[in-house]
Amino acid sequence: MYAIELPIAIKVVDVIELSEAIEGMYAFEVPQAIRDMYAIEYPKAIEGRYAIELHEVIKYMYAIECLRRLNEYLKWGYFRGGIPPPFWSCLENSEMCASTMQSPVAIKTKNVVKNNNIEPFDLSELTETSGIKMEMTNTGLAVKVDFLDYQPTIQEGGLPGPHKLSGFHFHWGRNSGRGSEHTINGYKFAMEAHFVFLPTKDGAKNFAAVLGVMIYAGSYNPNYEQIVSKLKDIKNKGDKVVLDNFPIMDLLPKTTSCWYRYCGSLTTPPCTETVIWTLFENSISMSEYQLKEFRKLMGEPEIFTEGDNYIVDNFNQYSRCCNAKLH
Numbered sequence: 090m091y092a093i094e095l096p097i098a099i100k101v102v103d104v105i106e107l108s109e110a111i112e113g114m115y116a117f118e119v120p121q122a123i124r125d126m127y128a129i130e131y132p133k134a135i136e137g138r139y140a141i142e143l144h145e146v147i148k149y150m151y152a153i154e155c156l157r158r159l160n161e162y163l164k165w166g167y168f169r170g171g172i173p174p175p176f177w178s179c180l181e182n183s184e185m186c187a188s189t190m191q192s193p194v195a196i197k198t199k200n201v202v203k204n205n206n207i208e209p210f211d212l213s214e215l216t217e218t219s220g221i222k223m224e225m226t227n228t229g230l231a232v233k234v235d236f237l238d239y240q241p242t243i244q245e246g247g248l249p250g251p252h253k254l255s256g257f258h259f260h261w262g263r264n265s266g267r268g269s270e271h272t273i274n275g276y277k278f279a280m281e282a283h284f285v286f287l288p289t290k291d292g293a294k295n296f297a298a299v300l301g302v303m304i305y306a307g308s309y310n311p312n313y314e315q316i317v318s319k320l321k322d323i324k325n326k327g328d329k330v331v332l333d334n335f336p337i338m339d340l341l342p343k344t345t346s347c348w349y350r351y352c353g354s355l356t357t358p359p360c361t362e363t364v365i366w367t368l369f370e371n372s373i374s375m376s377e378y379q380l381k382e383f384r385k386l387m388g389e390p391e392i393f394t395e396g397d398n399y400i401v402d403n404f405n406q407y408s409r410c411c412n413a414k415l416h
C-alpha cells in the first residue's frame with residue numbers, strides 16, 4: 090500500500106496490474122504535461138503508475154480540461170501513457186467517448202438473442218487477390234494494413250448496403266492473457282483483428298461495418314505468416330511495407346456463418362457511434378512466437394512508456410455500457 094499526498098490531492102491507493110484496473114479503480118500514468126503543470130514528483134519505486142480512487146478521478150479530468158483550454162496538444166493512449174480510455178471524452182471533439190453506445194462490449198452468450206432473419210454475408214470478393222495492393226504500417230499505436238487500389242466489397246449480412254474494405258488492424262496484449270477489446274463470457278483473447286469496411290458510393294451512408302476476429306495463443310497459423318514475417322520491416326513508427334498478395338478470407342475463421350451483431354462505436358477517439366459490429370463466434374490461433382513478433386514493434390514513446398517503448402496493451406477494454414443488444 091502506498092499513501093502519498095500529491096499536489097492535486099490524488100491519493101495513491103495501491104499499485105495494481107492493468108488487468109485489474111477495470112472496476113472502480115484505475116491504474117494509469119499521468120501524462121508528462123500534467124506532471125509538469127502540477128510539478129508532480131514520482132517515486133521511482135512505482136514508476137509513475139498509480140491506482141486512483143474513483144472519486145479522485147474527477148480531479149484528473151479537471152486537469153485535462155484545464156490543459157485543453159490552454160490549447161495544449163494532448164495525445165490519447167491506453168493505460169501505459171497518454172490520456173487513458175476513461176478520460177478520452179475530455180479530449181477535443183471526443184465527447185462521444187462518454188456516450189452510451191460505446192464499444193467494445195463484454196459479450197455474455199447467455200444474453201445473446203438469436204436472430205434467424207438476417208441473411209448470411211456475401212464475402213466472395215474476399216477470396217480474390219488480383220488487383221489488391223496491401224500496405225502495412227507501424228502507426229506508433231498499432232499495426233494497420235491499408236488497401237490502396239482495389240477494395241473488395243462485402244454485402245448482405247444485415248448491412249444496410251455494400252461496404253468496401255478500407256483496411257484492417259490489430260490490438261494485442263503484453264502477454265497472451267489479454268489483448269482483445271471485446272471479451273466473450275469474460276474471456277480475454279491474446280489479440281483482436283478489426284477489418285474496417287466503409288459504405289460504397291451507392292450504399293447507405295455513415296455507418297462503417299467492422300468484422301472482428303478473436304485470436305488466441307495456440308498453434309502456428311500459416312495464414313498470418315505473410316503479415317508476421319514482414320513485421321521486422323516496420324519496427325519503428327511510420328515504417329511501411331507492401332505485402333505480397335493473399336486472399337483476405339484466409340485471415341478470417343474457417344466458419345464465418347455465426348457471429349455476434351450490435352451497433353456501437355469506434356474503439357479509439359473520437360469514439361463515433363456509427364459502427365455496425367460483427368464479431369465472429371469462431372476464433373483463430375496464432376503461436377506465441379507469432380504473437381511475440383507484434384510485441385517487438387516500437388511505439389510512440391509518450392504512449393508506451395515502459396522498457397523500450399514496445400507497442401503492447403494497445404486495447405481499450407474500458408466499457409461504459411453493457412446494455413448493447415446482441416444478435
Ligand SMILES: [Zn+2]
Nearest residue numbers: 258260283356
Ligand atoms: Zn480496432
